[in-house]
Each structure stands twice: as structure tokens, then as C-alpha cells.
Amino acid sequence: MLSTLLWEAIEETEGIEEVAALEQAFGFDAAQEQVTMYLKDRDWSPLPDMICNRMKELDPEQDIVFLLRAGAMAPYIYYMSSLLDEMKGRTPVPAILFYPGTLEGTTGLRFMDMPMREAPLGNYRVKIYG
Numbered sequence: 001m002l003s004t005l006l007w008e009a010i011e012e013t014e015g016i017e018e019v020a021a022l023e024q025a026f027g028f029d030a031a032q033e034q035v036t037m038y039l040k041d042r043d044w045s046p047l048p049d050m051i052c053n054r055m056k057e058l059d060p061e062q063d064i065v066f067l068l069r070a071g072a073m074a075p076y077i078y079y080m081s082s083l084l085d086e087m088k089g090r091t092p093v094p095a096i097l098f099y100p101g102t103l104e105g106t107t108g109l110r111f112m113d114m115p116m117r118e119a120p121l122g123n124y125r126v127k128i129y130g
Helices: 002-012 016-026 028-040 047-055 080-087
Strands: 065-067 095-097 101-104 108-111
Touching: 002 016, 002 028, 002 047, 016 028, 047 065, 047 080, 080 095
Parallel strands: 065 095
Antiparallel strands: 101 108
């Protein structure tokens, strides 16, 4: 689901051709920052809004949402901890995020086990099952 929303956001904004041109002209980091802006900035396609729009017809008594394909946000497109904070209280439908990472300690997660990611921080609002 998350990878689908990522590609939808790119297509609904400037399109993959513009992102590719930006990467060719200014490098990967610049292209990644642009895609991050698409998913965070209210003037583009904020990821939490996109998720909520998909969930609005669901019944919290009968439905559950599985947030899959978070790896599409690697390495730094969108932090899943930010997404969880931004989604808090926005929908009554329960959601489970399938997080591709490694558990460090009891509450720390390292996204996709990337060594260049800063030390994992815990989040008291979520339950981690490994």
C-alpha cells in the first residue's frame, strides 16, 4: 500500500520524468528530497492524507488496515515514526504497520537495518512485535 501511494504522489505532482531529470541534474539526494516534499507538503500529496482518504469508507468495527511496503520509503524518503505520529487520532480504524527493520533493545527499531541510520529511537505509542 505505501509503495502504491508513493508512486501515486509522484504521478499526481510533477511525474517521474521530472524526478528523474532532477536526479540527473542534481543527484539522488536532491531527487529524494523532492519526493519527500511531495509526501509532506500540504500543497502536494501528504502521505497521511492519502492514507486517511483510503480508510474513510472503512468500518472500525469490522475492518483493519495493513500498511505494507514501507521499504519503498528508503533510505530517507519518509520516516515511519513520523507517519505514525502524524496518523495518531486521525482515524478510528485500527492499522498495523509492517516495518522492515531490526529491533534494538525493547523499543528501538532500525529501518531496513541500514547502518547509516542514526541510533533507533523508541516510540511509546506503538507496540512492537518481532
